[in-house]
Amino acid sequence: MNGRFFLDTNLFVYSFDSASPAKARRAAELIRRALDTRKGIVSYQVVQEFFNVALRRMAKPMTRADAENYLSTVFRPLMAILPSQSLFAEALRLSDRFRLSLYDSLIVAAALEGQCSVLYSEDLQAGQRFGLLEIRNPFI
Numbered sequence: 346m347n348g349r350f351f352l353d354t355n356l357f358v359y360s361f362d363s364a365s366p367a368k369a370r371r372a373a374e375l376i377r378r379a380l381d382t383r384k385g386i387v388s389y390q391v392v393q394e395f396f397n398v399a400l401r402r403m404a405k406p407m408t409r410a411d412a413e414n415y416l417s418t419v420f421r422p423l424m425a426i427l428p429s430q431s432l433f434a435e436a437l438r439l440s441d442r443f444r445l446s447l448y449d450s451l452i453v454a455a456a457l458e459g460q461c462s463v464l465y466s467e468d469l470q471a472g473q474r475f476g477l478l479e480i481r482n483p484f485i
Contacts, residue, residue, distance in 0.1 A: 351388075351455065352376065352387055356483065425459050436451040
């Protein structure tokens with residue numbers, strides 16, 4: 346593996362969460378590290394899920410202008426995995442084999458496709474491995 350790491354949607358959401366300042370700080374640190382080192386990646390799904398929350402569900406929803414700026418400055422440099430038939434096929438295989446939800450298996454499949462050694466997420470079991478990919482909860 347090449348030291349790449351994958352950031353799940355929850356990190357981006359927490360980076361805006363003033364009710365959880367420790368999580369917000371940790372999430373922001375990982376996002377900054379991803380951008381600075383160019384080793385962090387996300388998939389199309391992460392971008393889509395984040396904006397679904399940011400534009401509608403946050404205590405103070407993001408404006409369209411802020412969303413466009415965030416897309417350009419944060420997500421554009423990180424977005425490495427786009428939807429494909431092979432990504433969905435791998436996600437279906439992972440979902441069946443490990444009993445993951447389709448959305449979780451798409452995240453794992455994207456991290457594997459991106460040749461990541463770590464997937465930062467609090468939605469999956471910390472320490473679980475998928476080949477050379479390790480799940481890490483950044484908040485514990």
